[in-house]
Amino acid sequence: MCRHLAHLGPTPVTLASLLTEPPHSLLVQSYAPADMRGGGTVNADGFGAGWLGREGLHLYRRDDPMWTDASFLDLARAVETTALVAAVRSATVGMPVSTAACAPFRGEAGGRTWLFSHNGVVRGWPHSMADLAATLPPLDLLTLEAATDSALLWALVRARIDAGKDPADAVAGVVSDALAAAPGSRLNLLLSDGAHVVATAVDHALSYRTHADGAVTVASEPLDEDPAWEPVTDGSLLVAHPGDGHDPPTVTVTAL
Numbered sequence: 001m002c003r004h005l006a007h008l009g010p011t012p013v014t015l016a017s018l019l020t021e022p023p024h025s026l027l028v029q030s031y032a033p034a035d036m037r038g039g040g041t042v043n044a045d046g047f048g049a050g051w052l053g054r055e056g057l058h059l060y061r062r063d064d065p066m067w068t069d070a071s072f073l074d075l076a077r078a079v080e081t082t083a084l085v086a087a088v089r090s091a092t093v094g095m096p097v098s099t100a101a102c103a104p105f106r107g108e109a110g111g112r113t114w115l116f117s118h119n120g121v122v123r124g125w126p127h128s129m130a131d132l133a134a135t136l137p138p139l140d141l142l143t144l145e146a147a148t149d150s151a152l153l154w155a156l157v158r159a160r161i162d163a164g165k166d167p168a169d170a171v172a173g174v175v176s177d178a179l180a181a182a183p184g185s186r187l188n189l190l191l192s193d194g195a196h197v198v199a200t201a202v203d204h205a206l207s208y209r210t211h212a213d214g215a216v217t218v219a220s221e222p223l224d225e226d227p228a229w230e231p232v233t234d235g236s237l238l239v240a241h242p243g244d245g246h247d248p249p250t251v252t253v254t255a256l
């Protein structure tokens, strides 16, 4: 079941410092994840990385395992950023394996650009989501990036931010509506505009840590053995803002 991470901080870091260099990097989590609840053994159905760069949020996605993309692994050593969202995918049975189905998804909502990832599964897909899908404008459904649960959850979150909802409320609302429509779903969502991150832990692993410079990392699995990693209680909503060198980072974890 996919793994994802977000990192925001005041100091530029290479993509590799999060994705490939740590002992339990996202690359390692793609072939040897430690805490895959509810099925799946490897995350080999593609990957994606979205980062803040010169032109806003850039996006690189592939429908191959991360470890096969030598060019990406090289690029990751060269690209520096202060905001990164990345994911490795284990496609849910019956869902397409394609680049467009790989998180993070990137899109506009509420006048800002966002990166979104979902780690988990919507039970009873697609029938269970018919009523929720019907709340979307037809054009949102016609332009859904992929025929997957994750792409629909992303469209729902976007629509609610567009309707003026606070991003954390939009994410929490979609999780609670999806759980009501499809009980037993696993719904670890991750959303960032490069300035803050919103994440949920619903039946999947999630941890976070802060760093001395004010950076914050949120990840399905800790990237190393550092005791600074805190597990996020299941059934929680996390909102994190990085520090700026003067003000410390803020991380709030509340029950959904």
Ligand code: GLN
Binding pocket: 001, 002, 003, 040, 089, 090, 091, 092, 095, 101, 118, 119, 120, 121, 122, 148, 149, 150
């Ligand atoms: N269900 C989603 C997909 O197929 C997410 C998969 C996962 O978390 N393993 O893309």
